[in-house]
Structure formats: C-alpha cells, structure tokens
Amino acid sequence: MIRLATIGTNWITQEFLQAAQPISQLTLTAVYSRDEEKAKQFAAKTGAKRTFTHLEEMAKSDEIDAVYIASPNSLHAEQAVLLMNHGKHVLCEKPLASNTKEVQAMIEAAKANDVVLMEAMKTTLLPNFQAIRRHLHKIGKIRRYFANYCQYSSRYDAYKQGTVLNAFNPAFSNGALMDLGVYCLYPLVVLFGKPQSLKASSVMLESGVDGEGSIVLHYGDMDAVVMYSKITNSYVPAEIQGEEGSIVIDAIHTPTKVEIRYRDGRVEDITEPQTHHPMYYEALEWTQLITRGQRQSETNSHAHSFITAEIMEEARKQTGIRFPADQSTLCQ
Template identity: 65%
Template sequence: MIRFAVVGTNWITESFIDAGQKLEDFSLHAVYSRTEEKAKEFAKKYQVETIYTDLSELAKSNQIDAVYIASPNSFHAKQAITLMEHGKHVLCEKPIASNTKELEAMIQTAKENQVLLMEAMKTTFFPTFESIKRNINKIGKIRRYFASSCKYSSRYDKYKEGIVLNTFNPIFSNGALMDMGIYCIYPAVTLFGEPISVKANSVFLESGVDGEGSLLLQYEDMDAVIMYSKITESSIPSEIHGENGRIVIDKIHDIEKAEIHYLDGTIEDITVPQEKNNMYYEINEFMNLIKNHQLESTVNSYEHSMITAQIIEKARKEVGLIYPADKENGI
C-alpha cells in the first residue's frame, strides 16, 4: 500500500483522489491545506482523519510515502523540495515549476534523497497517445505538428468583473502559457525532442499574465505550430502532418480520439478505450515506479520536463512575461 498525502484542496485534487482510488495499492492518508478549516472540510469528504497545516510536519511524518502537489504553480518548488528532503516521493502538477532554476533544484533534491519526482502531465500516459506514438511511422516523414489548446476559463468572468483570482495572478506564476500552452508543448517534446529555436507571441491582460498566445518551434526538418488561450474557446483539432498523411487528435489537452487520414482518403481509427477519469494513467505510472524502486519516469522524464520548461522560459522572455519567482531566482 502506498500512503498518499495531497497538497491542495481544489477540483483537480478531487479528480486525483477519484482516479487513485481505482488502483488497488492507493491509500489517501492525509490532507494538507494552509487553513485548518479547509483541510478538515476536504478530509471529511474522504473519511481521512489526518490533516496538516504545516508542510514541515507533513514532510516529517513517517506515515506518508508519497505526496501529490496541486497548489499554485509558484509554491511547487519549495513544497516539493521540503517534502523530498524528508524522503517523500512527489507527483507535482504541471507546470512542475515556475522556471528552469526551480526545476534544476527540484531534480537535484530528488537525486540526493533517492526519491521519485514526476511531473503530472497526464496526456502523455493516455493509451491513445501511446497509440499515436506506435502509429506515427505510418504517415511518413513528419513535417509539421499543430496543436491547439484554447479553453475559456470560467474565472475570466470574475476577472472582467474586477476580481483577479489565482488563475490570472502573476504572483502565482500563472497564465495561459503555463496552464494551457504546456498541454501542446509537452507532447511535442515527448515526440520530437528539443527544438532548434522558439518564437512566441502573447496577448497580455492588465494583471500582468498572458490571456492567450502562440508559439513556433523550429526543428531540423519540421516545425511545431502551437496556439493556446484561457480567454477564448476553440474546437479546432490538433494534427501531426506527415508526407503520407496526417494524424488528427480531437483535443490535445484531453485526448479521447485519434485518426490517421491517409493521402488516398482512407481513415484509420487508432483510438484506444480509456478510463473515464484519465488521471488514472499518470497515477498508475507513478505508483508502479515506486513499487519497482525506479526513481524516474521514462515518459515524463527529467529531460522532457526540463526541455518543456526551457521552451516556456524562452517564450516568456521573448514576450516579456516575468513572474516574481523569476526575480527570486535571478532569471
């Protein structure tokens, strides 16, 4: 049995617990929140008796094996490092850190303490994404990757009313690139590796974060065109273009369907049935790694997380998107 604690009490944490409870060796043992009231309220939903409002006390507990972090982005690095220094395995929500300096420190801490650190980018573990990787050779030489992740945030309505929630607050290292753009970038890195160059454009909000934007990643003989948003909605599918056809992906941030469209007009459905709560697959990977005494995922690896973080950082520098966490780390 792997005894989990969760850091954060929002909807994504609820989804994590729901998915985790489908796995035989998953046990929710403790809840952390900065306020006792929230911790108690959340823990009560899951009949959990142990709560923490002091992260160092959670880190010191010998009743916890692993921690899922779903706090605001700017807290990820400090919380993960504190937990790993006390021997806890950490599954950290995407983006794993505010910048590359934080991620370097997190990876170093994981290695020094012989614990597992993994970024919770769920889509790269989906059976249908695995099917895309298996079948990508069928479309011939790849020439373009196009990905769109544009979803209107319900919190934007509050923003327009003058209420700036965490989602649109630069203090928390937030915005469209960090929240939605990463869903396009990480799969590109997993499939094609590190690009030669990064070009970026962003539409800024008055709060100091980006509401939407676009990226152009240049590779040796292909490019990746990416668009993302939290202030507009799009149903445009994502595609991988090859010289013999293209792979059409319904939603890159929540993949449910994938098809190969060949040049002769034939279509091959390469979709694989998936769990309704698709966080199941990343949790399963994380738990299997712990049980097999492996300290790094080959899918959501340190290299993939670092290249993704580097792309995001280059894009932010180009458009002038700076967070307080950058200044703290001398970036």
C-alpha cells in the same frame, strides 16, 4: 502500501483522488492546507485520517510515503524540494515549476534523496497518446505538429469586472501559457525532443499574465505550431502532418479520438479505449515507479519536464511575462 498525502483542497485534488481509487497500492493518509478548517473539511470528504497545516511537520511525518502536489504553480518547487529532502516521493501538478532553475532544483533534490519526482502531465500517459506514438511511423516524414488548447476561463468574467483571481495573477505563476500551453508543448517534447529555435507572441492582460499566445518552434526539417488561450475557445483538432498522411487528434490535452488520414484517401481509426478517468494513468505510472524501485518515468521524465520548462521560459522571455517566482531563493 503507499501512504499518500495531498497538498491542495481544490477540485483537481478531488479529481485525482477519485481517479486513483482503483489503484490498491495507494491509500490516502493525510491532507494539507494552510487553512485548518479547509483541511478538516477535505479530510472528512475524502476519508483522510490526518490533517496538517504546517508543511514541514507533514514532511517530517513517518506516516507518509508520497505526496501529490496541487498547489498554485508558484509554490510547487519550494514544497516539492522540502518534501523530497525528507524522503517523500512527489507527483507534482503541471507545470512542474515556474522556471528552469526551480525545475533543476527539484530534479537535484529527487536524485539526492533517491525518490520519485514526476510531473502530473496526464496527456502523455493516456492510451490514445500511446497509440499516436506507436503509429507515428505510418505517416512518413514528419513536417508539422499543430496543437491548440483554447478554453475560455470561468474566471475571466470576474477578471473583466475587476477581480483578479489566481488564474490571472502573476504572483502564482499563472496565465495561458503555464496553465494551457503546457498541454500542447509537453506532448511535442515527448514525441520530437528539444526544438532548435522558437518564436513566441502573446496577448498580455493588465494583470501581467498572458490571456492567449502562440509559439512557432523549428526542428530543422519540421515545424511545430501551438496556440493556447484562456480568453477564447477553439474547436479545432490537433494534427501531426507527415508526407504520407496526417494523424488527427480530437483534443491534445485529453485525446479520445485519433485517426490517420492518408494521402490516398484512406482513413484508419487508431483510437484506443480509455477505461479509466484520465488522471488514473498518471497516478498508476507514479505508483508503479515507486513500487518497482524506479526513480523516473520514461515518458514524463526529468528531461522532458526540463525541456518543456526551457521552452516556456524562452517564450516568456520573448513576450515579457515575468513572475515573482523568478526571483525566489531557489533561483539565486
């Protein structure tokens, strides 16, 4: 039995716990929040026995084996390193950290303490992404990858009225690239690895984060184009184009319909049934790594997380997106 604790009392933590319910090896033991009342309310809602308001106290607790982190992006690295230094396994929400130095510090802490560190990127562990990997050879030489995740943020209306919530606050390492662009980039890295070069552009907001942006990535004999936005919607599917056909994906972040359209006009539906909540598969992967004594996922690996962080860091450099976390103690 893996005794689980959570950091974060927001909707995503609630979703994760709901998704993980069928996994019998996981049992929720504790929740953490800096706000004691929020911690108590969340514990009452989720059935957790313990609450913590001091992270170091929770890290030292011998009642906890593993922690799911769903705090603001800027806090991921510091919290994860502290927990891993006390022997806790960590599943950390995407993006794994604010920058490559933080990601590297997390990876080093995981290895030094012999614990599992995995980025909670649901997309690449879903049945339909696995179907894409299995059938990719059918479309011949790959020439282009296209993905977009453009979703008008429910918090953007408040932003336009003068209230800067976390989603548009650089202090929390937020913005369109970090929150949504990562969903386009991580699958690209899992499928095709590290690009040779990239060119990024962004539409910047007055708060200092990007409202939307695009990246063109070069792989020598193929290109990748990704688009992301928190200030507009898009209804265009993702696509992987090969010389013999194209794989059309309804939504790169949560693919539920995937088909191959061949040059000769044939259409092959390769959709796999998804019987569980989308976040179930990441929870299951993490749990199995722990129970089997493995220390990182083959799919959501340390290397894939680091390359994705490298791409986002270069895109931020090119477009002038800077975070206070870039000057954190882990980055010195």
